[in-house]
Amino acid sequence: MSKWWKERIVYQIYPRSFQDSNGDGIGDIPGIISRLDELKELGVGVIWLSPVYKSPDIDNGYDISDYRDINPKFGTMADMEHLFAEAKKRDIKIIMDLVINHTSDEHDWFIKSCDKDSPYRDYYIWKPANPNGGPPNNWTTFFGENAWEYDPKSDEYYLHLFHEAQPDLNYRNPKVIEEIKDIMRFWLKKGAAGFRCDVINLIYKTSFEDGIHRTAITGREHFVSQEGMHKILQELHRDVLSHFDCFTVGESVFVSLRDAKMLSDPEREELDMVFYFDHLQVDRMVEKYIPKKFNASKLLRILTKWQQGLDWNAVYLENHDQPRIVSHYGNDSEYWERSAKLLATLLLTLRGTVFIYQGQEIGMTNFEFTNISQIDDLETLGVDRLLKQFWIPQSLRYKMIMPCSRDNARTPMQWNAEPGAGFTTGEPWLGINKNHAIINVEEQKERTGSIYRFYKSMIGFRAISNTLKYGEFAPVYSDKRVIAYTRTIPGEEQFSVILNFSDKPATSPFEGSLVGKVVVTNVGRDTYDGNLAPWEAVVLKVW
Ligand code: TEU
Numbered sequence: 001m002s003k004w005w006k007e008r009i010v011y012q013i014y015p016r017s018f019q020d021s022n023g024d025g026i027g028d029i030p031g032i033i034s035r036l037d038e039l040k041e042l043g044v045g046v047i048w049l050s051p052v053y054k055s056p057d058i059d060n061g062y063d064i065s066d067y068r069d070i071n072p073k074f075g076t077m078a079d080m081e082h083l084f085a086e087a088k089k090r091d092i093k094i095i096m097d098l099v100i101n102h103t104s105d106e107h108d109w110f111i112k113s114c115d116k117d118s119p120y121r122d123y124y125i126w127k128p129a130n131p132n133g134g135p136p137n138n139w140t141t142f143f144g145e146n147a148w149e150y151d152p153k154s155d156e157y158y159l160h161l162f163h164e165a166q167p168d169l170n171y172r173n174p175k176v177i178e179e180i181k182d183i184m185r186f187w188l189k190k191g192a193a194g195f196r197c198d199v200i201n202l203i204y205k206t207s208f209e210d211g212i213h214r215t216a217i218t219g220r221e222h223f224v225s226q227e228g229m230h231k232i233l234q235e236l237h238r239d240v241l242s243h244f245d246c247f248t249v250g251e252s253v254f255v256s257l258r259d260a261k262m263l264s265d266p267e268r269e270e271l272d273m274v275f276y277f278d279h280l281q282v283d284r285m286v287e288k289y290i291p292k293k294f295n296a297s298k299l300l301r302i303l304t305k306w307q308q309g310l311d312w313n314a315v316y317l318e319n320h321d322q323p324r325i326v327s328h329y330g331n332d333s334e335y336w337e338r339s340a341k342l343l344a345t346l347l348l349t350l351r352g353t354v355f356i357y358q359g360q361e362i363g364m365t366n367f368e369f370t371n372i373s374q375i376d377d378l379e380t381l382g383v384d385r386l387l388k389q390f391w392i393p394q395s396l397r398y399k400m401i402m403p404c405s406r407d408n409a410r411t412p413m414q415w416n417a418e419p420g421a422g423f424t425t426g427e428p429w430l431g432i433n434k435n436h437a438i439i440n441v442e443e444q445k446e447r448t449g450s451i452y453r454f455y456k457s458m459i460g461f462r463a464i465s466n467t468l469k470y471g472e473f474a475p476v477y478s479d480k481r482v483i484a485y486t487r488t489i490p491g492e493e494q495f496s497v498i499l500n501f502s503d504k505p506a507t508s509p510f511e512g513s514l515v516g517k518v519v520v521t522n523v524g525r526d527t528y529d530g531n532l533a534p535w536e537a538v539v540l541k542v543w
Pocket residue numbers: 059062063099142162198199251253288320321322379
């Protein structure tokens with residue numbers, strides 16, 4: 001069934017790095033408003049706004065201390081209302097980041113909850129020490145430490161799957177669920193068109209037994225994609241979401257296809273789509289800090305599994321937690337421009353709602369961090385500490401963590417070649433990539449053949465093509481470097497997409513659905529004969 005949220009392009013804004021309006025070095029809401037025309041011009045139909053709520057910013061806003069207030073760094077509630085109104089004028093919808101697995105430890109609920117006799121005690125997960133002493137169980141956090149924090153005052157521990165300043169809410173308490181419903185209604189009534197739901201498949205903890213020991217996130221079998229979570233999501237849908245014209249995308253970690261299917265099955269009425277991570281881990285071991293060789297066949301296998309396995313996908317290659325895709329699966333030096341266009345071709349020819357992360361449309365690259373002091377990301381700092389405990393020398397540590405640091409995606413947006421990159425007139429909160437002198441929006445908007453222009457034209461092509469939006473996906477060919485797939489509306493139209501993920505020339509078979517008229521090219525070719533240049537992307541109209 002067609003829906004507006006299946007057809008619009010979603011653009012993720014990481015507010016602190018998007019546009020500063022007052023020279024304090026931090027992006028803000030008035031800054032976003034000043035760039036709305038720019039987003040409209042690119043073809044954006046929905047903005048996903050990373051958290052702008054009141055927060056002590058231990059995890060850059062993913063630790064919320066008041067869900068109904070705005071972080072003063074970003075502006076005021078009046079600014080936020082102005083943003084909704086200005087976006088609406090341009091027919092751009094906004095989805096909010098719903099971070100409800102945990103709050104900040106400065107949230108009023110948590111402060112009250114530290115009192116053992118408070119009615120708020122049960123809003124969080126408090127447990128006495130293990131009978132043998134120490135924390136209640138062996139679970140570990142996403143940032144590498146034990147997941148329990150001791151509170152001497154009440155002589156109990158509270159659970160935090162992320163930082164200790166992010167205590168987990170207790171979803172066995174119906175009052176917590178009612179609070180969340182109220183918060184959702186508050187934002188939907190203000191004009192939000194839905195939510196991106198942070199680590200939503202972790203909210204329900206089935207038991208508190210020790211987990212099977214792992215190098216990371218021990219205990220996960222007790223809290224990933226539990227039956228209790230499905231029930232809660234159905235309740236939120238029934239009582240809140242179904243009353244508004246909105247959509248939800250749930251970030252789901254360690255999610256299996258089966259669980260993702262349940263989460264996004266329209267019949268079950270939980271979420272509309274989910275973010276999963278498999279397709280971004282082709283060149284990573286289970287622990288993302290250990291690299292392995294990229295293999296295009298494996299990428300196509302994973303894409304096929306999810307494209308065919310789910311009714312509707314959330315399609316993305318970047319977000320604020322991932323390295324820049326051109327530095328990850330592309331080539332950010334010699335073939336920077338061409339490989340960024342190949343990745344744009346991939347993104348915009350898959351079936352699902354397309355998400356673009358700020359800066360991706362100009363091929364922003366990873367930052368060359370040379371020292372841990374340049375890093376703000378909690379996760380990177382945590383992993384560095386952990387690796388140090390294993391006596392791993394600094395040079396090797398940096399080699400492991402820097403290419404994956406979440407800060408690669410968090411450096412300020414590169415608007416122009418000026419010293420502050422058009423992002424700020426002040427001192428930016430996080431280093432600006434030196435390459436903004438070359439890689440920036442202003443330069444690429446003006447230049448025919450730029451990555452920005454390529455994104456814009458692919459977005460335009462997709463907007464008028466039912467086949468790209470809704471056509472079936474089928475794999476056609478792959479080897480270590482090349483993948484090819486088709487998008488088809490039976491009896492109507494078929495496209496095939498052929499991509500060479502390598503610095504070397506390559507070939508694809510030249511028969512069947514791999515023969516057709518060239519409709520998209522990143523090398524300026526008129527006809528296709530089975531030979532691909534390095535990092536070439538071509539879309540053929542087969543019939
Ligand atoms: O991310 C969840 C999560 O698993 C990341 O912490 C993880 O580091 C990432 O997938 C890369 O491996 C969400 C938010 O997107 C993230 O920014 C928050 O830090 C986290 O939840 C806690 O709210």
